[in-house]
Amino acid sequence: MTTSAARPLPSTHGPELDERLVVCDRASRTFGHGSLAVVAVHDASCAVTARSRVALVGPSGSGKSTLLQLMAGLDSPTSGSIVWPTWETGPFQDPSRAGVVFQGLSLIPSLTAAENVAFPLLIQGLSHDVAIAQARESLDLLGIGGLGDKVPEELSGGQAQRVAVARVVSSRPKLIFADEPTGQLDRVSGDRVIDVLLDAADHLGAGLVVSTHDATVAARLDVTWRMHDGELVVAA
């Protein structure tokens, strides 16, 4: 096992803690038309700040992933609005604004862990050497520096998901969205991933929204938003 112990992440200067990074105002997302229309998210209103540590819970098909993608700017609402007050446009296509940890094993199979982590940085135009150095730094920070030269096929599910978190961290985003990050992991690996996510959010001073149907995971976050049949219930 090449995984090393995670170092505590030092806190960094981020946006004002109460600054609202994303605001949903009666946002809805409907797929399809007419009788085939499926309302995935209905009139969702919420806001995420840099202080937020949100667990978005609900059964499968309740609309968690859709709402997450709306807030990340990966998708657009069919009604209502979603705004990112800090930025003029949505955070999508700018990994330094928002990073998404996807549901499954979202690493590019034929790239090493370090190359996967460096990929968003390369997209941003950083040179290869700088991006790789920064990626290795992120992997070290998450205690998985020894995995840098391995390809995803050689990683366990937990290791791969931590590499995916490192990929988000490497861009130093202000918002982190994690879509069922522990869904395919055992308890221990899942706990480690949540540890890493919380440390990363603290370190970056970023808002964190984690969708999950696991109550144990939800309990480790500050607030829990519940979704049911596309309806969002935000705790006071």
Next chain:
Amino acid sequence: MIWLWLVGLVRRSPTRLLAAAGGIAIAVALVAGLGSFLVSSQATMTQRAAAQVAVDWQVQVAAHRSPGSVLKAVGSAPGTRTAVPVGFADSPGLRATTAGTTQDTGAAKVLGLPPGYADTFPLAIRVLAGNVNGAVVAQQTAANLHVTPGDRVRVARAGLPPYWVKVVGVVELPQADSLFQRVGAPTQSQPVAPPDNVILLPASRFNTEYAGLARTRPDLVTTQIHVVRDHAGLPSDPSSAFTAETGAANNLAVRTSGAAVVGNNLGASLDAAREDASYARILFLFLGAPGALLAAALTAAITQAGAGRRRKEQSLLRARGSTPAQLLRLVLVEAAVVGALGGLIGLGVAAVIGAASSWPWDVAAAVAGLLVAALVVAVPAARDLRTVAAGESARALQHTRPVWMRFGLDVVLIALGLAVFWASGRNKYSLVLAPEGVPTISVSYWAFLAPALAWLGCGLLCWRIADTLLFRGRRVVAFASRPFLGPLSQTVASMLMRQRRLVSRSAVLVALALAFAVSTATFNATYRQQAEVDAQLTNGADVTVTESPGANATPADGAPIAAVSGVQAVEPLQHRFAYVGNDLQDLYGINPDTISRATTLQDAYFQGATASESLAQLRSRPDAILVSAETVNDFQLNQGDLIRLRLQDAKTQTYKSVTFHYVGIVNEFPTAPKDSFLVANADYVAQQTGNAAVGTFLVSTGGNNVSSVADQIRSVVGTTGSVGTIDDARGLVGSSLTSVDLSKLTRLELAFALLIAAAAGGLVIGLGLAERRQAIAIATGLGATRKQVRRFGSAEPAFVLLVGTLGGLSTGWGLSYLLVKVLTGVFDPAPTGLTAPWGYLVALVACTVAAVGLAAIVVIERARRHARTLLRAI
């Protein structure tokens, strides 16, 4: 369970299933189409071989036996349509007195023809002047005696007084060799040349003049039964037709108890066609087998593109309790569905394009499709089943260096191919050996190994190059792709390095498909070019004006022809006869400075020198002469030797000795016969003989509007000359080159080659990328712009295209060289070099690039648009 699996397969992977069936369909359609070509071309060859025979059987009636009973036996023989008696008599000589001079000839042949003979055997007699309703003389006899229709000829008889006949026509006997054969004698005992002096009489006159002689000297007067056989009833394959005709002839000989000896001209012609039929089979193998193999490889690649998904499914089913036997059944069902679907589509395609006319081949193609499906679909899946069962990592397979590469199989195959090529060259690439008269025929199929091994070796070498480039040369790949990929270039190079086995395999498939297409197209273009050369060689030029005997046209008579609209050049060509020793040969007088303006002279026409060098040698001295290789051997000539020929003097009409200097060897020349002939300077010949008469005017139209220009020339020359065109010659040339009609095969091959190349590029890239669309979706999910995603996704197709195209074009060109060399026997004359079909090649590359580009764009854009869904499904 099988039904559920099948429904799931159709619902979840219809594209992959259809693509695999499409690969099988290409193989089936190709094999069915080529089989149809083979059957139809063999039938064409049989019919053409039969159609070009003037007299199918010449049945010699033995001395002292009744011609009537033999005629009856021949007439009742199965397959006989018409049988007529023809009298043959020997004459000590002919004499004619014209324009105050008397000409005597040596021994002559006199034939007695029944009424309507010229109509019954239209290829036996061609009327040059007058008609055939009386005594007619052969062309050379007319020249020897200086007679024209209306003149009288005295015919001498052995032991009897001569008789006189009035000439009513001058004819050509196009198949005089077989007409005057020694029936039943072996080849080496046959006359070297047909008689120079021939006179044809109506049967009634012949009987009157020779009835007495037949009784006293039966050795001088004989009877032959000339027979027309039923060609429609011949088996379609020349070998079978030859066997059938030989059997029928033998049967007649037995039934007549030795009274008849059959000169089987039809059998001899079919005998020669057997060689062409063998070449047709060779072409089928050379040009068809790689296409079918490629289609199978394409199906294998398509199947392989889904290997990862299949392994996952098999693992899942195993985890849920399925036994290996159950999984194997599912695999076999998938193979059967792919094979059956591919077979049906393939036969449907073949029927639509009119290439499914032979049901045995259709059935064989369909069965082959099922076998290929079993081989490329079931076998890999069953192998995966073992690896899944053994828990072997797919990645371990992926990154293992292929065994063949470690052992240098590519280099070994190429070396073996070249060795076989060298060995075939020592045998002058004679692939087909059809001993005359012997039913067996031998084909040197091992010569196929040269291009086959080279093709496979080059394909593997292409794999090695791609692999090496991606592995050891990834810095070069990164540097080269930097202008397009920017900072991503090194990462993409690393990605390709790790996918190199799949990428290299795709590049190899594209290279092999392109090599097949290029070599087929180049071979076909060279073949067409040589067919054109053959036609021009036969006709002489685009248009030729052959002056009638006695017309005495001069070079100045070419001026009115040159004035015809559309005529680019006119070249006078002298045609004389010259005695080389006792051998009468055709002599062509040319102007070496201008001959090339009106006709094409290929290097292959000459031996030991190029066409331009040979013409320069001819220019080097006025009395220079080019002679045939046979003459050089017969007379042991060395370059520069003085030779004396006997040419007819215009004033004295007698043959006089003229000196020439031998400067080179000529094998072929426009309008010249296949056997020995001579080429000299026209001015020198005119000066020495006092006669500048032109035999033929060669007319170039630049290949344009040949028939309309010919029509205009006909109106200019009137009855003084006959006008022939290259279009007429195309239908007449009977060499092995044109008797194997490649036009249908060409269209079929080129269309399939294009399809396979485009499919290889498009499907393999499309399906391969589809398997890796996860990477494109992740790149999109991580915020890459549309441009970045497109360039990121295009790296693999671009590399495959670049290596595949370069490898395919260079391999194809090399293979073309091998093919044309190995198949030298198909060409007549042999080509000087390869003919590049530029239009097709450009279209081929364009289609492949377009197919790959389209497949890449479709997959990338779909993955980009559905990134969200794909990321959730990962």
